[in-house]
Amino acid sequence: MFESLTSRFSGAFSSLRSKGKISSSDIETTCQEIRQALLESDVALSVVEDFIADIRQKSLGALPTLQSGTNQANAIFEIVNASLIEILGGQARRVRFAKNPPTVIMLAGLQGAGKTTLAGKLAKFYAEQGNTPLLVASDLQRPNAVTQLQVVGESVNVPVFAPEPGNGRGNPVKVAKDGIEFAKSKMYNMVIVDTAGRLGVDEDLMKQASDIRDAINPDEILFVVDAMIGQDAVRTSQAFLDGVGFDGVVLTKLDGDARGGAALSIASMTKRPIMFASTGEKLHEFDVFYPERMASRILGLGDVATLAEQAKKAFDTDTSAKLEAKFASGEDFTLEDFLDQLQAMSKMGNMSKLLGMLPGAGQMKKQIENFDEGEIVRTTAIVQSMTPTERRDPKVLNGSRRARIALGSGRKVSDVNNLVDRFTAAQKMMKQVRNGGMPAGMPPGMAMPAMPKVNAPVNKKKKSKSGNPAKRAQEEG
Amino acid sequence: MGLFSKFIAKIKGTNDFSPADWAELEQELLSSDVGPKLAKEFLDAAKKVKSDNAEEALIEIMTQNLSKSSHEPITVNGTTTIMVVGVNGTGKTTSVAKLASYYKRNGKSVVLAAGDTFRAAAVDQLKTWGERIGVLVISGKENGDPASVAFDGAQNAQKSQSDVFIIDTAGRLHNKSDLMAELAKVKRVVEKVSPINEVLLVIDATTGQNGLQQAKIFTESVEVTGIVLSKLDGSAKGGVALAIEAELGIPIKWIGTGESEGDFAPFDAQSYIKGLLA
Incomplete structure (x- = not known):
């Protein structure tokens, strides 16, 4: 019941991958599993049925080839x-700028969706790109919504038009109208x-919105x-x-553990693109929405593209170039690299969010959620x-x-052991990934789409001799 | 008349319905957010119902899934301490105000603590409510320690021998372990002054199956004793609360139906279940 959409999908596909040859009944089973996964993540039934019918037909069609x-x-x-990806909107769309400024963006939604916070995030996002946004406080309903917008505006350094x-x-209609005039006069x-x-269902307020x-x-x-949001999304x-x-649609609170469902329903039902994704309470936790990344996240592929972008911001070019070269050349990932990463990561902010973007993160979900941010500090100390x-x-x-290390870092020996064990396991996994052999639950060649399989060194272990003398003789012979 | 009632009308006195009818019923059950598991249970049960009172029979099946715990709000002698928790934007501050107003109207003295020191202007929001309703709001600095605000509030409530003391808290996503730890701390610190008798989790009626996860994790960290189902005046039916009752045994205690302080009432099982089927 508590499994996420991601791990459900992973489950459906790992059982499919365990089959040598896939029959049409395997496809049916997989479709049923996907159906269940989508329903549990609140995708509207009609959307689910359409989606299943679509992939069933495509899969069966592709099977003979x-x-x-x-x-x-x-x-x-x-x-x-x-x-x-198709349902989620194909290519991401950007805001259309008006020929004659100002470009006017109006936010609408249910109570508590996160409009006021989003207003601040949008303002910050566009101000950073060299625009001069003005926030207009037309929420005159909720107690102190105006104050909230003023505080938000102040913290992102964007002026707020709040005459009421x-x-x-x-009158919210008048405030909005005056806001536009004010923006025009102040350029x-x-x-x-x-x-x-x-x-x-509130007709009066919907009328006000259209006014x-x-x-x-x-x-x-x-x-x-x-x-x-659940089925009511539709x-x-x-x-x-x-x-x-x-x-367009903005999805908020995507840093929670509800993923996908609402996005799929809304995009599919309204045919409007999801344009932005909001991923935290802090005003920089916000990005344009990438359908292909979201699809990867739903399927448990991880969100490598976003991770890479975040990393780019935090890692200096030298470190990342070094790492990239290392990864491609097949050299072992060492604790030194790990330390570099830890230090860069603490610059990148919230660890659990970053880990969640990794391929296969669906299966480590519980651990990721329970990630203790202080862990970075302690781990850094050990290394x-x-x-x-x-x-x-x-x-x-x-x-x-x-x-000695335990004493030096103020940790227990068991902590050191733990770190070394986990590091060794991670090192092994990275090797596997590079060699194209996926850790369980990941399709080959999918986890790291951008990762070329160049120079993959032959795994020496594979050539190791069998423990059985007879077999060994055979191998050597 | 909702799809479901139409369906019931159709099956009354017969046991011969087409697969299309079942699909319609499944659709209706799912659209109330009870989740695929309960929907399947109800569907299976419905398939066995043949009598004329199919609707009653179904209402009974659904009622059986309610928690066995009492749905009555807890009150104790002396100060009843209530903490209100939930994810962002479910309506915690509004619910706190409504609770305060409810108790005030019932002749109780109430003290509030503005424990949401994080969201911009949340403290002001509660203060505005406090002025409207006429109850004391204890607050600290914005971005201050919520536990210390709650502690001050608890001491004040004790000293003034208030009947009810309600703590508002900042919205937090349940998967942020640091924020959940902060919440547990608020509870621990307040309990140095007086025990917290009731922890109310505010669930937005529009929430989907994620609500279950919210209830589970909030309970793990602060032992939720009841649900406030908010925003039930919209088109959402709040079926996930039934899933929470069935799965975790946490009773719904209050229903929120609007933005005014009067739009709030103790849970009524019958009208809730009927609403799910409407």
Whole structure:
């Protein structure tokens, strides 16, 4: 019951991959598993049925043309992936800028979806790209929503147009209209209008929203929706589409553990692209939405593209070039590299979020969620207490060395052991990934789409001699 | 009349329905957010129902899935201490205000603690409510330690011998272990002054199956004793709360149905279940 969509999908595909030759009944089983996975993650039933029908047809159609072996499972997987991306909106769309500034963006959504926070994030996002946004406080309903927007505006250094105190007083339509005039007179090139949360069934408030729309003629109306929303996503998004209309969707609270469901339903039902994803309470935790990345996340492929981008911001070019070269050349990943990474990572912020983007993260979900951020500090201390030799070759770590390291870092010997064990396992996994052999649950060649299989060294262990003398003789012979 | 009622009308007095009817019923059950597991259970049960009172029979099956724990709000002699928790944007602050208003109208003295020191202007939001309702709001600095605000509030409530003391907390996603630890700390610190009698988790009625996970993890860290199902005035039916009752045994205690302080009532099983089927 508590399994995430991701691990459900992983399960469905790992059982498919365990088959040598896939029959049409295997495809049916996989389709049923995917159906269940989608329903448990709140995708609307009609969307699920369409999706399943689509992939069933495509998979069955592709079946006769497939070679036997694991490629079959991967081809099916690719079909599912492509269908997901298609529903999620294909290529990501960007905000359309008005020919005559200001570009007007209006936010609409249910109560508590995260509109006010999002307003701040959008303002920050566009200000950083050299725009001059103005925030307009048209949520005069919720107590102190205006104050909240002012605080948010202040922290991102964007001015807030708030002539009315709110708390039920003032006319939101007039505020929005005056805001646009104000922006024009002060030469702001972008206006972001925050509006009150409203229910799809509340006709009066929906009318108010369409009045605001008619008064300001926005270039983009963004429907802001909580990623945790359930089946009501369909009714509510339809109500907003009918009541006020929208051009794009923003998914908020994607840093929670609800993924995918709402995104799929809304994108599929409304045919409006998801444009932005909000991933935290801090005002920089926000990005444009990438359908292919989201699909990867749903399928448990990890979000390597986002991870790489984040890493780019934090790692200096030297470190990352070094690492990249190392990875490609097939050299072993050492504790020294690990230390570099740890230090860069602490610059990147929240660890659990980063780990969640890794391929196969679905299966480590529990551990990732329970990740203790202080762990980085402690782990760094342990590695720093090692000599350069030890960092390069952890095999030399005997008992007395480990005791010394524990003492030096203020940890227990068992902590040191733990780190070394985990590091060895990770090293092994990376080797496997590079060699194209995936850790269980990952399709070959998919986990790291950008990773070329060049210079993959032959695994020497594979050539090791058999323990059985007869067999060994045979091998050597 | 909802799809479900139409369906019931259709099957009354017959046991001969087509697969299309079952698909329709499944659709209806799923769309109330009870989740695929409960939906399947209800569907299987419905398939056995043949009598004229199919609707009653189904209501009974669904009612059986409610928690065996009492759905009555907890009150104790002396100060009843209530902590309100939940993920972001479910309506915690509004629920705190509504609770305060409810108790005030019932002749109780109430003290509130503005423990959401994180979200911009959340403290002001609660203070505005406090002025409207006429109850004391204890607050600290924005970005201050929520545990210390709650502690001050608890001491104040004790000293003034208030009947009810309610702590608002910042919204937090349940998968952020550091924030969950902070919440557990608030509880621990308050309990140095007086025990927390009730921990209410606010679940937004629009929430899907993720609500289960929310309830599970919040319970692990602060022992949730009841659910406030908020925003039930929209088109969402809040079926995930039934899944929470069935799966985790946590009772729904309050229902929120609007933005005014009066839009709030103790849980009523019958109208909730009927609402799911509407």
